[in-house]
Structures are given as structure tokens and as C-alpha cells.
Amino acid sequence: METSSHSQSALDTAALAATVRESDPYDYAIVPGFVRAAALPAIHDSYPEVEKPGSFPYQSLEYGPAFAALLDELQGPEMRAAIEKVFDVDLTGRPTTVTVRGQCQQKDGRIHPDSTEKIITVLVYMNPAWEDSGGRLRVLRGPDDLENYAAEVPPDEGTLLAFRRSDNSWHGHKPFVGPRRVLQLNWVTSDKFARRERRRHAVSAFFKKLGG
Numbered sequence: 001m002e003t004s005s006h007s008q009s010a011l012d013t014a015a016l017a018a019t020v021r022e023s024d025p026y027d028y029a030i031v032p033g034f035v036r037a038a039a040l041p042a043i044h045d046s047y048p049e050v051e052k053p054g055s056f057p058y059q060s061l062e063y064g065p066a067f068a069a070l071l072d073e074l075q076g077p078e079m080r081a082a083i084e085k086v087f088d089v090d091l092t093g094r095p096t097t098v099t100v101r102g103q104c105q106q107k108d109g110r111i112h113p114d115s116t117e118k119i120i121t122v123l124v125y126m127n128p129a130w131e132d133s134g135g136r137l138r139v140l141r142g143p144d145d146l147e148n149y150a151a152e153v154p155p156d157e158g159t160l161l162a163f164r165r166s167d168n169s170w171h172g173h174k175p176f177v178g179p180r181r182v183l184q185l186n187w188v189t190s191d192k193f194a195r196r197e198r199r200r201h202a203v204s205a206f207f208k209k210l211g212g
Contacts, residue, residue: 010039010066011073016160017082025141025150025170028163029086035070035124035158042066044157047126047181050102055184057198058098071098074124074185083120083187087164094119094187095194104135104180109173111143117193118165118186125155126181134176137161143170155180 012034021029035043046064050056058071073079075096084091114121123137130136138149139161153161163169188194 009073009078010036010043010070011079012036013078013082016079016162017085019086021086022139022151025139026163026166026168027087028139028151028161028169030151030153031160031162032156033158034160035126037158039066039070040126040157043070043126048100048102050100050181053101053103053105053108055099055101058100059198061100070183074098074122074183079185080187083122083162086162087120089120089164091119091187094189095191097186097188097194097197099184101182101184102179104176104178106175106177109135109137109175111140111146111170111172113143113167113169113171114165116165117189119189120162120164120187121169122160122162122185123153124183124185125153125159125161126157126183127155127179128157130154130156132176134174135180137171137173139163140170140172142168146172146174155182 016031016034019029019031021027043066046067048061048063048067050061075098080091135155137153137155138146139151140146141148141150153159163171188197
């Protein structure tokens with residue numbers, strides 16, 4: 001009997017590809033349930049232990065097979081094709097970076113648009129049902145007011161937020177301190193930038209692990 005690829009896939013790339021992007025105030029898409037419910041327990045079990053705040057390149061972490069498979073899918077051809085369709089963008093030959101967060105600190109969530117070398121940012125949240133008012137990412141209309149937002153995304157497990165980086169792709173969230181799991185995938189402009197980002201995050205991760 002033939003097994004469909006969907007039954008083995010942790011990601012609902014078909015749902016992503018079918019999503020109509022929003023354009024106010026910039027191009028973005030939200031897909032609840034993007035990580036399939038059946039895949040969540042194994043991913044949680046193999047999620048890396050991240051006890052410090054900040055972003056860690058996945059290459060610097062230890063994790064189990066389900067998380068490894070998730071990383072492969074995020075950087076795979078079906079994911080890229082879905083993002084290309086939603087954002088009407090050609091990502092052929094564009095490198096990717098993936099970082100992992102496990103903890104949120106008071107200063108996280110400050111309003112920013114992302115660096116100019118990033119083309120598309122994808123956030124995949126991996127938390128139980130989110131009750132706190134903090135830590136909910138907001139798609140903002142400007143750089144100065146967290147209350148002036150077009151959408152708010154609770155970091156519930158399996159939820160995806162993707163957006164096209166631009167000079168006005170402002171986003172941020174109210175402060176939260178505690179566990180907050182999120183993977184960030186970026187398509188970036190060059191291998192040079194990708195290597196620099198991995199190195200920068202790796203150095204930062206090294207000193208965090210030392211307790212710095």
C-alpha cells in the first residue's frame with residue numbers, strides 16, 4: 001500500500017500554500033496548525049534544552065530525531081515552494097538560516113523590522129495554549145506603538161507567522177519572562193550573510209552557555 005507524503009510530514013505545507021497573504025500594513029501570513037497535531041508530541045520530546053534567553057543556531061544544539069526531521073522539512077523544497085507561492089517571490093538559490101529559542105527575557109519583543117539582508121522571516125511557535133498577555137507577536141503599523149497593530153499571534157504550538165521583510169515590517173510583543181519556544185527560519189540574500197549570522201549567534205550562544 002502506498003503511503004502519502006502527508007502522513008509522514010510534520011508540516012501542513014498545503015495549508016500554507018493555500019493561504020492568502022495579508023498586505024496591510026505589509027505582506028504576512030498566519031497559519032494555525034501548520035505543525036500537524038500528530039507530530040507535536042514527538043517534536044516536544046526531542047526539542048533541544050534551551051535554558052538561556054536568546055537565539056541559538058540549531059547547529060549548536062543537541063536534539064532528537066523528530067526535531068531533526070522538522071528542521072529538514074522547514075528547509076526543504078515543499079516549504080520553499082509554499083512560501084514562494086504565498087509571497088510571489090523566487091527563492092531559488094537563496095540560503096536559509098534557522099535559529100531556536102526556548103526562553104524569553106524582559107527585553108525581548110522590542111519593535112524592529114528585521115535586518116535588510118533577510119528576505120522572508122518565518123516563525124513557528126511550539127508552546128502549549130498561551131494564556132499570558134505578553135509574548136504575543138504583533139504585526140505593527142509603525143515603530144513606536146505596540147498598541148497600533150494589524151494582527152496579534154499567540155505563540156501556540158504549531159502556529160506559523162511568515163512575513164516579507166521590508167523597511168516597514170515592524171513587529172514586536174509585550175514583555176514576557178519564562179519559557180517560550182519558537183523556531184525562526186529566514187531566507188537571506190547571500191551565503192556570506194548566512195555564515196555571518198550563524199557565527200554571530202554561535203558566539204553569543206557559547207557565552208550564554210558559560211553563563212555570560
